[in-house]
Amino acid sequence: MSDTSLTRSAAKGSAQSFSLGRLLLEGRAFFALIAIIAVFSYLSPNYLTVSNLLIMASHVAIYGILAIGMLLVILNGGIDLSVGSVLALCGVLAGALMQGVELPVFGVILFPPVWAVVVLTCAAGALVGALNGALIAWFKVPAFVATLGVMYVARGVALLQTNGLTYNNLHGRPELGNTGFDWLGFNRLAGVPISVLVLATIAILTGLMLSRSSFGRWLYASGGNERAADLSGVPVKRVKITVYTLSGILAAVAGLVLSSQLTSAGPTAGTTYELTAIAAVVIGGAALTGGRGTVRGTMLGAFVIGFLSDGLVIIGVSSYWQTVFTGAVIVLAVLMNSIQYGKGGRKS
Amino acid sequence: MTDIPAANPDVGEVVLAARNVAKSYGQIHALKGVNFDIHRGQVTTLFGENGAGKSTLMKILSGVIRPTSGEIILDGQPVAFNTSTEARDRGISIIHQELSLAPNLSVRDNIFMGREIKGPMGVDFAEEERQVRKLLEELEEDIDPLTPVEELRLGQQQIVEIARALSVDSRILIMDEPTSALSATEVEVLFKVIRDLTSKGVSIVYISHHLEEALQITNHAVVLRDGAMTAYAPRSEIDLEWIVRNMVGENYDLGSPPGGYDFGPVALSLREVTVADPKGGDYNVVDKLSLDVRAGEVVCIYGLMGAGRTELMETVAGRLRATTGEVVLEGKEVSHLSIAQRIARGLALVPEDRQRDGLVQTMTVGQNLSLASIASFTKGLFTQKKAEQDLIDRTIKEVTVKTSGGAAAIGSLSGGNQQKVVIGKMLATRPKVILLDEPSRGIDIGAKAEVFRLLAEGAKRGLAVVYSTSEVGECLSIAHRIIVMHKGHISAEFDSTVTKEQIMAASGESVAA
Ligand SMILES: Nc1ncnc2c1ncn2[C@@H]1O[C@H](COP(=O)(O)OP(=O)(O)OP(=O)(O)O)[C@@H](O)[C@H]1O
Ligand SMILES: [Mg+2]
Numbered sequence: 001m002s003d004t005s006l007t008r009s010a011a012k013g014s015a016q017s018f019s020l021g022r023l024l025l026e027g028r029a030f031f032a033l034i035a036i037i038a039v040f041s042y043l044s045p046n047y048l049t050v051s052n053l054l055i056m057a058s059h060v061a062i063y064g065i066l067a068i069g070m071l072l073v074i075l076n077g078g079i080d081l082s083v084g085s086v087l088a089l090c091g092v093l094a095g096a097l098m099q100g101v102e103l104p105v106f107g108v109i110l111f112p113p114v115w116a117v118v119v120l121t122c123a124a125g126a127l128v129g130a131l132n133g134a135l136i137a138w139f140k141v142p143a144f145v146a147t148l149g150v151m152y153v154a155r156g157v158a159l160l161q162t163n164g165l166t167y168n169n170l171h172g173r174p175e176l177g178n179t180g181f182d183w184l185g186f187n188r189l190a191g192v193p194i195s196v197l198v199l200a201t202i203a204i205l206t207g208l209m210l211s212r213s214s215f216g217r218w219l220y221a222s223g224g225n226e227r228a229a230d231l232s233g234v235p236v237k238r239v240k241i242t243v244y245t246l247s248g249i250l251a252a253v254a255g256l257v258l259s260s261q262l263t264s265a266g267p268t269a270g271t272t273y274e275l276t277a278i279a280a281v282v283i284g285g286a287a288l289t290g291g292r293g294t295v296r297g298t299m300l301g302a303f304v305i306g307f308l309s310d311g312l313v314i315i316g317v318s319s320y321w322q323t324v325f326t327g328a329v330i331v332l333a334v335l336m337n338s339i340q341y342g343k344g345g346r347k348s
Numbered sequence: 349m350t351d352i353p354a355a356n357p358d359v360g361e362v363v364l365a366a367r368n369v370a371k372s373y374g375q376i377h378a379l380k381g382v383n384f385d386i387h388r389g390q391v392t393t394l395f396g397e398n399g400a401g402k403s404t405l406m407k408i409l410s411g412v413i414r415p416t417s418g419e420i421i422l423d424g425q426p427v428a429f430n431t432s433t434e435a436r437d438r439g440i441s442i443i444h445q446e447l448s449l450a451p452n453l454s455v456r457d458n459i460f461m462g463r464e465i466k467g468p469m470g471v472d473f474a475e476e477e478r479q480v481r482k483l484l485e486e487l488e489e490d491i492d493p494l495t496p497v498e499e500l501r502l503g504q505q506q507i508v509e510i511a512r513a514l515s516v517d518s519r520i521l522i523m524d525e526p527t528s529a530l531s532a533t534e535v536e537v538l539f540k541v542i543r544d545l546t547s548k549g550v551s552i553v554y555i556s557h558h559l560e561e562a563l564q565i566t567n568h569a570v571v572l573r574d575g576a577m578t579a580y581a582p583r584s585e586i587d588l589e590w591i592v593r594n595m596v597g598e599n600y601d602l603g604s605p606p607g608g609y610d611f612g613p614v615a616l617s618l619r620e621v622t623v624a625d626p627k628g629g630d631y632n633v634v635d636k637l638s639l640d641v642r643a644g645e646v647v648c649i650y651g652l653m654g655a656g657r658t659e660l661m662e663t664v665a666g667r668l669r670a671t672t673g674e675v676v677l678e679g680k681e682v683s684h685l686s687i688a689q690r691i692a693r694g695l696a697l698v699p700e701d702r703q704r705d706g707l708v709q710t711m712t713v714g715q716n717l718s719l720a721s722i723a724s725f726t727k728g729l730f731t732q733k734k735a736e737q738d739l740i741d742r743t744i745k746e747v748t749v750k751t752s753g754g755a756a757a758i759g760s761l762s763g764g765n766q767q768k769v770v771i772g773k774m775l776a777t778r779p780k781v782i783l784l785d786e787p788s789r790g791i792d793i794g795a796k797a798e799v800f801r802l803l804a805e806g807a808k809r810g811l812a813v814v815y816s817t818s819e820v821g822e823c824l825s826i827a828h829r830i831i832v833m834h835k836g837h838i839s840a841e842f843d844s845t846v847t848k849e850q851i852m853a854a855s856g857e858s859v860a861a
Pocket of ligand 2: 403404445
């Protein structure tokens with residue numbers, strides 16, 4: 001018991017003698033990204049240009065924003081299958097708001113300014129997320145089932161709202177004071193697409209929240225062992241509801257960015273995006289059992305998927321093969337996760 | 349006859365031997381070249397402090413992990429096991445210190461996991477069930493083989509773990525702290541089973557921090573200290589004092605009730621607290637129980653498994669809801685408060701099952717230690733790194749966790765040191781009332797004395813301490829007052845002058861032990 005200091009210095013020594021295998025394993029998403037960039041730059045001269053990288057990054061933004069929400073949920077030991085549908089629902093809601101809200105009682109049509117559209121859309125996303133959270137935390141519905149149900153319901157509502165049609169005019173009109181919706185998807189700040197900046201901001205804020213705030217610590221703890229966290233005074237239910245709410249808000253943001261990029265809002269947008277988001281989180285090294293994962297990893301995961309699929313498009317590989325490649329990358333990532341967490345985690 | 353291992357083990361006497369076995373985890377040397385003999389048809393007990401390397405050696409002997417160097421000799425032949433299945437096929441099985449059961453599966457399925465009995469149509473469940481019933485009968489335990497393991501209390505889970513090892517019919521049975529959650533009666537039954545096995549020629553290795561208990565059953569004693577063997581002796585030549593001297597190099601004392609001060613006002617008051625069976629049974633696990641604990645007072649709750657101690661403590665801490673009655677902390681009713689709010693007011697619980705309720709396996713030692721006091725090092729939105737590190741370092745020192753530092757993985761600590769982390773985590777919240785459910789589970793005598801000293805010191809500063817135990821000796825240490833619980837209520841109350849026999853009689857236990 002007295003040799004604590006002795007073993008401590010010994011342990012430091014071992015931490016420094018970092019083995020190459022371990023480095024490769026822990027930085028796998030990073031090395032995968034480097035490899036992807038290297039291979040495609042070799043195959044196509046257009047791949048590694050600033051303009052192409054920025055275009056690809058703006059595609060990644062959608063998945064990336066969803067993946068950050070998904071990361072929070074997965075850290076909590078849950079899953080959110082509804083994000084793709086919530087994205088569509090929020091997109092069409094924004095589209096509808098841009099067309100004007102008719103209030104028959106007063107006989108007027110309101111045209112909310114774009115900032116109000118954004119706020120209302122995010123609020124709607126939060127509401128759906130909170131519904132997920134409440135079902136899971138209070139009514140003890142398994143996360144998979146609850147969000148699967150909400151996935152269908154949200155998609156259905158989106159289809160009902162537009163009767164299956166798509167809003168194609170999101171420009172607004174200057175005389176109504178609601179122009180500017182395109183800003184999110186088209187404009188650039190210092191040459192960088194706004195959507196990429198939105199992603200970066202969200203990633204940095206979430207990273208800070210996870211590593212520095214008490215909420216982050218609560219989240220890691222309740223995902224690692226909910227009972228122990230509960231007994232240590234962590235408000236586990238509140239944490240749960242919060243992460244699903246955040247995931248809903250981020251799905252709404254992704255919905256806004258996507259409809260702005262496409263200048264249209266359709267009820268079938270974002271189908272299967274939840275799976276891409278899960279894939280990004282997993283490739284980024286997070287454990288589906290909860291408690292392990294970082295924003296940095298998830299971002300790398302999102303870029304791996306995005307740069308891979310765009311690269312395949314650029315060199316002209318058929319979209320069928322893209323699916324095969326993406327799947328292979330996911331399986332490989334999960335395989336490495338189990339190598340990393342399978343060892344050393346054994347109890348005494 | 350000497351017990352010191354010979355260079356070439358005598359095959360008649362020694363079934364399984366370790367020679368110069370070493371195991372390193374990076375720079376940590378868990379074992380430094382040990383020699384160890386398992387005597388044929390006898391019980392060999394391995395003693396040693398937390399982190400001495402006992403579990404590591406047992407895992408090597410049973411094929412769970414591989415030694416860094418050294419030799420395993422089975423019946424005079426060197427062997428190398430790659431997996432525990434290989435060792436099992438050669439007749440060696442192990443009961444792990446930490447339970448390794450699948451909580452969602454039934455007792456039957458757990459016992460036959462991986463070795464299902466094949467019938468003409470898939471698994472022969474009826475036959476499995478019959479064998480399980482027989483085993484449990486042998487262990488005198490009234491458990492239905494079809495109950496999911498998660499519905500059993502900790503002690504019963506340990507029995508299932510034991511039954512699983514017994515079901516294999518092995519020649520060599522390794523038991524790593526099999527009794528840490530068992531009641532005195534259950535231990536008696538286990539000993540009967542062990543005697544029965546040895547008379548049939550089965551060789552047993554036994555590890556326990558209950559030294560007196562281990563002395564009752566063992567034929568040989570071996571002491572491991574900091575990864576090296578320090579002493580070997582047959583039972584006839586040794587006593588308790590010998591073990592302790594070789595284990596820690598000094599004598600120990602669990603202490604006496606702290607004195608020289610007056611108790612403060614009542615810190616915790618339970619008024620007719622009643623708790624219905626959380627599993628839906630139609631009886632009360634805690635039945636109109638009233639108890640006052642004053643600041644500075646140390647109260648020990650003794651009781652058999654199932655007496656309602658855990659449920660009582662979980663109700664006070666806020667995990668379970670009382671059906672009726674009040675929990676009053678420093679004059680204020682807290683029954684409606686959440687666990688977090690109760691912790692903030694100075695009420696802390698150290699739970700019984702450290703794996704399930706105490707530790708977050710995915711976090712580091714430091715993050716586990718600071719988990720219950722996050723608010724104390726959060727300023728504004730962010731946690732303060734330095735303040736947290738101070739808290740972690742201070743707690744590691746205070747509860748003497750043997751670790752390479754706060755950044756180590758929690759799974760790299762020995763069982764007893766994990767227990768100290770759970771205790772340290774709650775002490776770090778600076779509580780006014782601390783409840784400890786079996787705090788000595790799996791910790792060595794030195795650490796136990798350390799924990800009790802810590803609690804006694806806290807009491808002197810006005811901390812109200814309530815701890816439960818199923819070892820009578822632990823009640824007769826620092827407790828001012830001893831409460832005996834039986835079927836959900838207090839069946840007797842004593843001051844510190846009581847004898848072991850009186851306590852055990854009041855708990856409804858036969859005093860045969
Ligand atoms: N996977 C691991 N990684 C790093 N260190 C380990 C690992 N497993 C064990 N150790 C270290 O090896 C030493 C011996 O551990 P072991 O579990 O054998 O102790 P023990 O004698 O069984 O203690 P206890 O009585 O507390 O169960 C400890 O210092 C422990 O921290
Ligand atoms: Mg051990």
